Amino acid sequence: MSTKRRKVRRGRPLKTDAAPDMRERILDAAEDHFSRHGFWGVTVREVAQEAKVDTALLHYYFNTKRGLFDAVFERRAEIINEERIESIDAYVKSAGSAITVEGVIDAFLQPILQRAATGDQRWHNYFALIAQVNNTPAWGGETMGRTFDNVIHHLIDALRKALPDVSEEELYWSYHFLSGALTLTLSQTGRIDRLSEGLCKSSDFEAIGRRMAPFIASGFERLCKPQAAKRKKAT
Amino acid sequence: MSTKRRKVRRGRPLKTDAAPDMRERILDAAEDHFSRHGFWGVTVREVAQEAKVDTALLHYYFNTKRGLFDAVFERRAEIINEERIESIDAYVKSAGSAITVEGVIDAFLQPILQRAATGDQRWHNYFALIAQVNNTPAWGGETMGRTFDNVIHHLIDALRKALPDVSEEELYWSYHFLSGALTLTLSQTGRIDRLSEGLCKSSDFEAIGRRMAPFIASGFERLCKPQAAKRKKAT
DNA sequence: GCCAATAATCATCAACTGATGAATAAATCC
């Protein structure tokens, strides 16, 4: 079992090898590990081992461990960001003056929830990674902002159309609550499974897809529509 | 600057030293570091250095690094859990048959938000730690459940009183969204500061305290009160 | 067909990591 000295080719690989692009293979392996244990919980050796390459190759492509992490984080961000902007725009256009908060939020959520629902492990890992970064005090805010604020401003612009004369502060705080609810969902820790004794499942994105937009939209409307009369102070 | 060989006492300390309990000092230092960088982002040496003790002492008290982490996590959990249960019970009792969802949720949130609002850095760190654990896929669900499920069942029992004939599933999913919104708030990453260009501040717990219960309660009511007529499918 | 650029492994580094057994000194027990 010990040193089975597998003969490993050195030097540039033959073109005919048609090995799945090493760079992508490293990113997949890194995504898998980072998503489960975070930046510090992973060693470059673990990643290299899973990708079946030498650790030096991973420095060749990404220079540092942090460079590798950032590359993982950005790879799928571009895809999902584009999808979300298209989804919001399509809804706003189709709804016209009948635009609703719930419609906008649903349009924003669906691209993510649908990708999560396919059961593709790699997207699943990626979303879990976002969840961790979003809750990392030291550098999470900066990284999330740099990567996603564009899309979020797009979302907020659309929400303004459904909420005339809305206060900016209420809008941002409402998004904040949405962000927290969404990222916990994406992190799939299995806590709700345990709490509900199996009644609800972290992996049941169909169930989440049905409930999340109504829940969140209702909160937005409560906070953003200044119907002061409705407020009742408890006790 | 190099080796200023500070003469350090060896052996058991004099009783008259009245040094602040070393065990607590280690826990404080560990809390500070773990909350910022997570379990793997911290070395026992860093903690020992901040607590100004030898690394061996920290193994003396907590055996392993994980033991230290668990001790940090549990120390304040007991305090805050008790406060939350008392707060919920007090509200349920005082409200009587006028019990509302918003009232219950507010009672659940206030102990946390008030402690966060005092600006006590140590509670602030602890809450950030909870946020990270809640979003850790590998072991977050298990740890959160073990530590907090008791209180959460207490919360859910109270909510049932305000929501007769409620579906269990809707109740658990609603709590799930609440949990995500709360923990992101507690992680204080500064993202909303950046997103809103300074209009909203992560550290403004007074602002959060005013908005969170209405937002979340509204979501609960939308999901848990089966007023099917109100539902409108947006395109 | 030569030569620079590219893509990979190998061998190794200095620094760091969690942990532990031994030494030391005060407190407490009897």
Place this chain on the structure above:
DNA sequence: GGATTTATTCATCAGTTGATGATTATTGGC
């Protein structure tokens, strides 16, 4: 007041860590 227990630092270990310069083999440009 001697022996045991408790609380602390010291010295050190074996294993791991991120990183890099040297080496090797293939591709692509001219």
